[in-house]
Amino acid sequence: MAQAERERLRVVMFPWLAHGHITPYLELARRLTLPTTTTSPIDVTVHLVSTPINLATIAHHETDRISLVPLHLPAVEDGDLPASLHTTRHLPPRLMPKLKRACDLAAAAFGAILDEISPDVVVYDFIQPWAPLEAEKRRIPAVHFSTCSAAATAFFAHGLLGERGAFPFDAISLGGDGEDARHVEITCRDDDDGEGVVAERDRLPLSLARSSEFVAVKTCDEIEQKYIDYLSNLIGKEIVPCGPLLVHDSGLESERVIRWLNGKETRSVVFVSFGTEYFMSEKQLSRMARGLELTGAKFLWVVRFPAAAEGSDGDGAVARAMPGWFTPSAEKGMVVEGWAPQRRVLGHRACGAFVTHCGWSSVVEAMAAGVPMVAMPLHIDQPINAGLAAELGVAARVVAPLGEEFEAEDVACAVSAVMTRSEEAEAMRRRARELREVVARRDADDAAQIGALVHRMARLCGKAVAVPN
Structure with a gap:
């Protein structure tokens, strides 16, 4: 025509x-x-x-x-x-x-x-x-x-x-x-x-x-x-x-994060991000920090603040918000304020687990990357998405009553369930790889x-x- x-x-x-x-x-x-x-x-x-x-x-x-x-x-x-x-x-x-x-x-x-x-x-x-x-x-x-x-x-x-x-x-x-x-x-x-x-x-x-x-x-x-x-x-x-409508990350801001990941072993890093709309309270920041410390795993953690709390000194806002005892070494962990290239992080060989609020785009991106999830739903549709991810065999849920605060020990337990070499963790990684083929193929074709x-x-x-x- x-x-x-x-x-x-x-x-x-x-x-x-x-x-x-x-x-x-x-x-x-x-x-x-x-x-x-x-x-x-x-x-x-x-x-x-x-x-x-x-x-x-x-x-x-x-x-x-x-x-x-x-x-x-x-x-x-x-x-x-x-x-x-x-x-x-x-x-x-x-x-x-x-x-x-x-x-x-x-x-x-x-x-x-x-x-x-x-x-x-x-x-x-x-x-x-x-x-x-x-x-x-x-x-x-x-x-x-x-x-x-x-x-x-x-x-x-x-x-x-x-x-x-x-x-x-x-x-x-x-x-x-x-x-x-x-x-x-x-x-x-x-x-x-x-x-x-x-x-x-x-x-x-x-x-x-x-x-x-x-x-x-x-x-x-x-x-x-x-x-x-x-x-x-x-x-x-x-x-x-x-x-799935997967979006490709771009931007020079991502290079610092990727360089840090390049120096880490395969599947050794826990990626923590709760989307673009949620801001953790000081209590939640402290409990998450303690939970990550208890796991002993390396981590990349993205934190965000509402407009009234933004600082003009970049990482200064992070330093002020974190508990004073939380001082991970550069080798152990990286805390990033505001944004990180989520798809690039999930697709990196060093990423072994994704602690997520289970927003739908984040769930789909994790499935497309073949990365098991630690589900920490907060509100709205997230608890249902967390249930779907668990039903599909690619997520371990943090045990906490809906609407109540999570405990540091609950975070550590769920992360360990994904990052260990247990039969359950291996089955989750295998299922994640299977879904990666399905989601990535559907997105490309x-x-x-x-x-x-x-x-x-x-x-x-x-x-x-x-x-x-």
């Missing part, structure tokens, strides 16, 4: 204002806009919408097929949410309700963006269930793309949609019907004194209900088929897996799943008829 005859599909993407959501959306945009094969009749362009503070960090990803579109949030009461905090990155937890409210109040501004771009399809996140309504006003189909696991989405959908009976998958249940319901209630409670534009417990159900014909999910059917099927049955819509997504979106707006199998 000649280039002039190819259909063009204009897509507006609107992720939640968090790095952990923007990154998968941006990676999906990159893959959707890669040069298509000569047999494909559709060319895709993407307009990714976010706040200026978020777009500044990804400006280098803009191409002739991916444009970045600023969304200016309205001012909220009290004036303590400046434009520099229109992102969850370094956002103090107390301001999260205000950020959600400000985003909700930007519905009209988002609608104006749609008027200007006139896209064929809108792809939106679950925090913004009003986005498909703005699209519907303009007769534009809208699709929910979930950056969470199918298991976690199904877990919360089961609880929020009022399904009778217990969640039917014991392996990722949090301890029975009562505990599951309690976790859903705590996660989805309103923290804004009832002044929110959208009730927290309504965000996910409305986003799923308003998605046109299908829901796209960052996952692979090889690792989540039964949860994909259950979610589809719950909401009465097709679930379209988009693959993504033409079919991305092509299927393109054709489904095109069909929504009358630009394609057939959907490839």
